[in-house]
Amino acid sequence: MFDPPTLDWVTQPWGLQNIDWAALPLRIALGVIFVDAGFGKWRRGIRGTGDWMDSLGIPFPHLAASAVATLELVGGLLLLAGMLVSWVAIPLALNMLVATYISKVNLQMSFQGGEKQGYELNVILVAACVALILLGAGPFSLDSLIYD
Helix, strand or coil, X not given: CCCXXXXXXXXXXXXXCHHHHCHHHHHHHHHHHHHHHHHHHHHHCHHHHHHHHXXXXXXXXXXXXXXXXXXXXXXXXXXXXXXXXXXXXXXXHHHXXXXXXXXXXXXXXXXXXXXXXXXXHHHHHHHHHXXXXXXXXXXXXXXXXXXX
């Protein structure tokens, strides 16, 4: 069996395994993406986001816009802090699944895009959220300070 070389020399001084570090880059990347998305919705005006959601046929579009913007902003901040990571990743993954279906698949956009952005990024965001649900926050997080 092939055992590829790893960077154990980086993690062993802290008594950690490489897998312990796996959540950190996911948390940072997802946190930044979701904070930017949520803050952007609020900054550009939640009414505009609600109008766009209304054009997609989403019920209670302005309420949904506020809920989604808040989920993305607060959820992203929680991911960055490493707090309640497995739990906050669940609604973020569901949010992205719904967004993918309603705004991409339902409109018959291609996976890779073309003239308009495809939904490959949405799929990656869902997969990364699922990975955090399974991995947890990792050692460099508020969760590890509280629960370890």
